[in-house]
Amino acid sequence: MGVTLTRREIVEELERECQRRLGMSAAELFRRYREGLLAEPGAVADLLILADLLPEDDEIFAPV
Amino acid sequence: MPPFDPASELPSLRKLTSVCNQGKPAAFGAFNKVLAKLLHLTIMKPDGHLTLQGLEGGRGRAQKLIRGSKGPIPLRDGRFLRLTISLYIEPTEKGPRFKTWQSSFQYQKDFDGKDWIFRYDYLRAPEGSYPSAHVQVRGQHERIHFPTMRVPFEAIIRCLANDFNVPCHAPKEVWRYILHHTELDFLAIHHPPISCPPIDETE
Numbered sequence: 001m002g003v004t005l006t007r008r009e010i011v012e013e014l015e016r017e018c019q020r021r022l023g024m025s026a027a028e029l030f031r032r033y034r035e036g037l038l039a040e041p042g043a044v045a046d047l048l049i050l051a052d053l054l055p056e057d058d059e060i061f062a063p064v
Numbered sequence: 065m066p067p068f069d070p071a072s073e074l075p076s077l078r079k080l081t082s083v084c085n086q087g088k089p090a091a092f093g094a095f096n097k098v099l100a101k102l103l104h105l106t107i108m109k110p111d112g113h114l115t116l117q118g119l120e121g122g123r124g125r126a127q128k129l130i131r132g133s134k135g136p137i138p139l140r141d142g143r144f145l146r147l148t149i150s151l152y153i154e155p156t157e158k159g160p161r162f163k164t165w166q167s168s169f170q171y172q173k174d175f176d177g178k179d180w181i182f183r184y185d186y187l188r189a190p191e192g193s194y195p196s197a198h199v200q201v202r203g204q205h206e207r208i209h210f211p212t213m214r215v216p217f218e219a220i221i222r223c224l225a226n227d228f229n230v231p232c233h234a235p236k237e238v239w240r241y242i243l244h245h246t247e248l249d250f251l252a253i254h255h256p257p258i259s260c261p262p263i264d265e266t267e
Contacts, residue, residue, distance in 0.1 A: 002116030
């Protein structure tokens, strides 16, 4: 039931929206979020939640 | 659409809620249907749709995601609700439980969300200094994360309908009745989180 997304589709959306809204890569977004350096997490809450679908060891969460 | 009858709407919603309570994979679809039904009854435009999404061949911290199928969902006042919820099933001593991992609801004037009005976030920030569950209202204090407990989705719909005058599809006596009961059903299975980010006990 529902729609199945590939990792590529999720990562492409994260990269596109991170660049459009914040001018940074998705990896940089998650690094800043992890370290409490993201000024306004609510502005990208939908992206943070979309990334919940990815495994915790996905390379997008690796240290930049 | 036929006229709404609260007496016939509620049993189907309760049946879906009972599926959620069982904590089986069918809970994801059932919860998606509950949210979609509540939105259709109230503030969402007829062409609005929710979608249930998952990752192919893998499993992250959450197993499923619910959001608007084309981005923020269109509302009957011409504005938008950016709705994003990640969900998972957790095995417990009392059996599997269907839970929300993170959620965010943002009421906004434009599709892109640059002109947002308020948002409720429930985020598990590992190092953030703001409360896990909070509300932000745009204005002089938009950078303040006012702490809240988890706010039921029904309360957000009610706020938009009552205080922001977003028109509703069903008559007021119908949606008020439905939201009243589905919120009570939600609260019966709700597990309130602590209002601060988690502490690493190993440090």
